[in-house]
Amino acid sequence: MADAKKLHFVVIGMGTFGAALARRLAKHGCRVTGLDANREKIAELNGILYEPVIGDATDRATLEHLNLRDATAVIISLGEDITQSLLATLHARSVGAERVIVKGVTKEHGQILKSLGVSRVIFPEEEIATAMGDRLIWPNIVDFLPIDPEYSFVEVAVPEMFVGKTLLDLDLRRRHSVWVVGVKDAMTGKLEMFPGGEFKLGVDQLLLLVGKQRDLTTIQGL
Secondary structure, X not given: OOOHHHOEEEEEOOOHHHHHHHHHHHHOOOEEEEEEOXXXXXXXOOOOOOEEEEOOOOOHHHHHOOOHHHOOEEEEOOOXXXXXXXXXXXXXXXXXXXXXXXXXXXXXXXHHHHHOOOOEEEOHHHHHHHHHHHHHHOOOEEEEEEOXXXXXXXXXXXXXXXXXXXXXXXXXXXXXXXXXXEEEEOOOOOEEEOOOOOOXXXXXXXXXXXXXXXXXXXXXXX
C-alpha cells in the first residue's frame, strides 16, 4: 500500500462532493490541493487543504500553476455546469494530468469526458443508490465495490447454511463461479487472505468474494 503522506491529490471544485472528498483524503494523511473560484468555500477548508487555491478552473493558466502532471490524481467536480466541467477537463489533460477523475452530470457528458481521455467518470448519486438498493434487497451485504461493468467485489455475511462447512465442501468457484479471496472475523477484524479448501466457516464471519454480478447475486440471496 502506498504511503498516504506521499500522495498528492488535486480537487477542482469545492462543492458538497469535492469538499467531502478533500476532507476524507486529508484525514488519510494525503496532501490535497483544492481549487475553487469561491473564496468562502476555500475558507471553509482552512487547515484541511495542503494548498488552498482561489481561481477559475476553466482558465488554463490557473491549472498550469498547479503542477497537475505530478499529481497522484486530479478530481474535477464542478456541479451541474457541463461546459465548465469539460473546459477544466480539457485544460487539465492538456497541461499533463495523467489520472483525471470527473464527476459526471449526464450520460452524454460522461461520453464526451471519456473521449477526452479521463480515467474515470463517476456519478455519485447513482453509485450510492445502487449500493443502497443492493443492501436493502440483500441485508447480509456489508460492502460492495464494482470493479468493472461485469465484475464486483462484495463483503457478505456468511449465510447460515454455510456455517460449519469448509470452502471445499461449498466449492463456490465451481458451483457459483465466484472466488473467495478472504474471510474476516466480524468481531475481531482478523482477516484470512486466500484461505485454503480446508478452511471451515463459522458464525460472525464475513466472506470476501469476487465474481460477476449475476453470480454474486446468487450468493447474496442465500
